[in-house]
Amino acid sequence: MTNFDVELYASQVDLTLESGDNKVIVIRGASGTKIYKDVKKVTGQKNFWSDDKIVFEYRWGGFEEIDLTPDTIMNGVKVSDFLE
Numbered sequence: 880m881t882n883f884d885v886e887l888y889a890s891q892v893d894l895t896l897e898s899g900d901n902k903v904i905v906i907r908g909a910s911g912t913k914i915y916k917d918v919k920k921v922t923g924q925k926n927f928w929s930d931d932k933i934v935f936e937y938r939w940g941g942f943e944e945i946d947l948t949p950d951t952i953m954n955g956v957k958v959s960d961f962l963e
Contacts, residue, residue, distance in 0.1 A: 885931035889923030
């Protein structure tokens with residue numbers, strides 16, 4: 880996506896995580912709803928060669944990259960609100 884600040888978006892999603900052991904991210908998009916549990920931190924990854932991605936760091940130490948589309952909503956934060 881062009882003109883998208885993935886790092887700002889990730890920081891806003893990260894703010895939605897509640898304190899406690901079971902931090903949950905709910906993603907809604909064209910392909911349905913997905914729930915991710917035990918997320919410790921959310922960061923944005925700028926990528927020169929391909930689309931920007933969101934990276935989840937899990938409390939048990941693993942990582943997962945999440946692809947974004949303009950219709951993606953994570954914990955109520957819409958990607959479309961961050962597009963210019």
